[in-house]
Amino acid sequence: MNRDDINKSQDGAEETTPGTGVVNHDAAAEKALSEWETQMLRVLNGDVDVPERTRPSVVLPRPPYFDRTITDRWRFMERAKPKITKDVLKQIIRGKSGVFNETFGGKSTSTLAHIFLTHAMFRDCEVARGLNDIVYVPAKVLDSGFLAGGDIEVPIGVDEPSWWPGRDKAGGGGGGNEAGEDDADIVYMPITYEEFLELLSLLFDLPFLKQTDMDKMLVQTIKMRGLKRTGPSVRMDKKATAIARLERFRATRNSRPDEFPDLDAEANPTVEQFPFHKVDLRYKRIEERWDPDSKAVVFFELDTSGSMSGEPLAMAKFYFLLNLIWLRTKYNEVKVVYIAHNHRAERIRNEADFFKTDVNGGTGFACAHELVWEIMNIEFPGDGWNKYCLHATDGFGEHESQITPWIEKLVRGGFNYFGYLEVDLGWGGFGGWETSGMKAVKQTAPDVREHCGWSRVASLDEIPAAMKQIMTKDKTA
């Protein structure tokens, strides 16, 4: 059909509608249409400008801020999270990524230490007071509003296959598998502390946290599993009931009319008329179970004697913080008992206060262990709790013969584990001598010693490794 044919058939249709003889031609509509067409043709040819085009150029005020990048960032994080691997975590802990090092108290610290010292618990508080300097916690570098809910920024390389002029180095093209090594491809992924701790379990696991008395600790759990035809009315599943009625309705339809000619389709009720019946009722089925679970209590013994002032105290607090967050990811229920001791021990009720305690006085260990013993017997008696005692000190206390019996008493009396962290005061070597605190742990009886772990650190950077050493008794860490 060529152009003329089209015109002809249109002309024919315009004149009359077959069979009626009525003229369809509406003069006014036709005129309006032709005018509109002419106008549109002029616009399309550029003879006239449509009004929108003739509005002058203007300066407009600022619109409200609208973050249009949220979807894209969310999708990017989805893709990037699996890329956080063992190697990435090792790099962060060692702090040798080269791009993420910060200084803390004048010394270069690892990324991890920096990350944890910026924890909300340490916010706005003085961690420790030294002779010459006060160690303040650095405020969080970035505004969390822009971090999509994360606390820690993990650098990972996400390669983008495309070659971009300007972004990539010229010559030979970039991209490809190795693009992750390029600094331009490193992105900082925000994740929360808890997520980070979960990820750390990629690196090492803590054997002593496998609950030995798991079978003793049972927790009732309730789960909805499947449907039943009977049950209390509060558990009725309305949706399933409605579906059951519809299914029954469909079953009543005569789907093979040839075989059942006697059935009258009209006689059947419609789907709206079709009533509920008690056989439609569906109830949610409840499964009650007693799941083995465990509770844990941890005693933190922090040495706040005068000799701990300055960085040693910060190290000890960092060690406790790391443990605290760790345990909270491992157990449903963790109780923590905070004890600060110098020459006399004191229980501290408040977590924040514990991390803000300052130093003074002399050193005594026995008093702290005695307080632990008393609290344990009163508040956490019997086998109901996994009990751990973690001690952080500089090691200068009573003679070891006075301390060892206490450690043995604690372990034999119900503690699963006794961890001992010794911070180096940086006063120089002692000719290979060990402190009395360290001697006390090491000389415990063999049955007790296998439930003890110890380590010695000289800087914040060594804390995660020391934690691993204490928990796993891994002497090579």
Next chain:
Amino acid sequence: MKNESNSTHTWAEILSNDPRQAQLVRNLNIMVPRVEAAGKRFGAKPCRALFTIKSDQQVLDDLVYPLGVPVSRPAWWYGKAVQQSRSKGQGGHVFEFATVSNPAHVVLGETNDLMMHILVIIHAWMGHVHMFTNNIWHDETERETALQRFAQAESFVQRLVNDEKTFGWEWYEFFSDAAHALENHSGELPSNKERESDVEARAALRQRLDDLKHQHTLAKTDPDRATIEADIRDIAKTLSCHPLSPTTDLLGFLASEDNPHALLPEVKEILDITRYENRYSTQVIGRTKTIHEGVSHWFDAELPLQPELDLIRLGADRIFDAAKYDTMHDAWPIYWYSDPYALGQELIYYVDSKHSRKTGTEIIKVRRLKLLTEEDVAKGGKYMEAVPDHVDAEGKTVVRYEERDINEEGRIAGDLVELDEFKEVEVDVWDRTEFWSVLNTFDDNRLFTTYLTEEFFEKLHKKALGWVKKSITSINRTLREVRWDPNLIFDGDRFPQTLQEMFQVIQIWMNQLQMSSWIGQWFGYGAAPFPVSQVVLWQMLQIVQTVASYDADKNEFKRHMLLRTGLLALPNIKLVDTGRENKTPYWTLRHEFDSDFGPLKQSHARQTLRYFWRFSGPVRMLTMEILTDAYGRPVGPPRPYEYYTENGKTVKERWL
């Protein structure tokens, strides 16, 4: 010839709760038609622009997307770019950007001051938007409908992602990642519209083949027959390839109907979107960066001097600001050789000097401005307010001026107002027809090839060496003032004349600088510091070396500047054959070896194949590699090399 400027005026309803911002918007809206009038006299024809003031954060967010378009499809690499820029603190302050669209959306950074805003309006509107509207390299951005296209792409992709049964994120990204990886292979620009399609060309060749066969039967001698047979073989060989002529437009070919594989229409759409994004932003801007910034910067230098703007009424402080901002891109003379802004401006001035001529003078009548001070407000008085009057035959709004009272209208200090006072200025009239025809048709590559002439370089060198000599004079004076060793002061007869001498003098001073700082460290106070910054000496040295390298080999120098233009560093990969005609079970790509950039990086070749495989199935790439010995030294000339993948994962390689 009289020219009543500001016959048309703009106004805007100010919808802002912030009175200071309302003032800024008002003031700028007074300047916009003045900029337009001055630009028009220079020959700029930008399309309509909507200027929006935006916060720095918003600007940084927007800039992640192609040319900062206000809508764009979701893609994880935008998220990555945002995350990177936020956590590394990249970006800083962005003064402006403009979208390629009609009307153009020009974004002004919120923290600019009034003078910077005016310069930015000149820069972005008269420079960039003019080029977007008129330069032929921007023709295929489809500026009239570009933003609608982006919006459609966004809703299309959103639909794919939401449709989890058939597409969802996984499949969408399977294809769009691959398209993203190949995005720079989106064909030449501007595209050759006269090239006949593959089908037409193939039909013509078949016809020619039939003719030749017929001629073969009619041929009388053996030599005739032999010639015809050779032709027939040639044509048959050509016909056995599909596409007939190799194409660099990988994405375009995959999305076209020529593609022998029946890709899903959604996949073709993804390819099309990616191709369009690239041709809209990276390709266009990559090929015209220098000419763009050159024109804009040239306007920044010229327009503020024009009487229409009446900038002197903004106060001397702001004029100094303008001068300061103008030097942003030529803070150091070495930028004249490397920075697209400074080099571009030099080139535009050169083109102007070559092609423009003065044809006469005209008198311009301008309504004076006034920047209200506290005293003016206290004193009160009258000013003129532009109000829309009627729409003229061209559809433009004509304004009339009404007298208003400063206090009754609530004007405050810092408000810019127009007065019932005029000045008449005589200005030169220039014929810039040829100049604009150059700017509207050239890209960077052609601009450099044509105008990086010996004459241009001589001018530039003279200017740069002039700066070096001025610096030497100034350093001499300073050294004399601080009573430095007179042997190390090079003035009078000892003033360096040749490049060689300048080089030596600067080196001696560099030595002095290092020695003095070393002595200062060892002996502490009392050792005299050398009174010149090391950076200045470095810059001087760089200029001298640049000019010397030009003298050594002019062609090589020009070639190196050319290599910086037009995305020349992109690997040139062509689709040679799909195997449709010759029944080969794989596709063939060919990488054109370029000795300037060396062989294709192997990881790039492998990844390109893996991604291309997602659309094509088994595919190979022919390229050249250089054999190396045990020490990594090249052995012999580049030789043919092949990459091949059958499953999209393992890529096999071999020497051909």
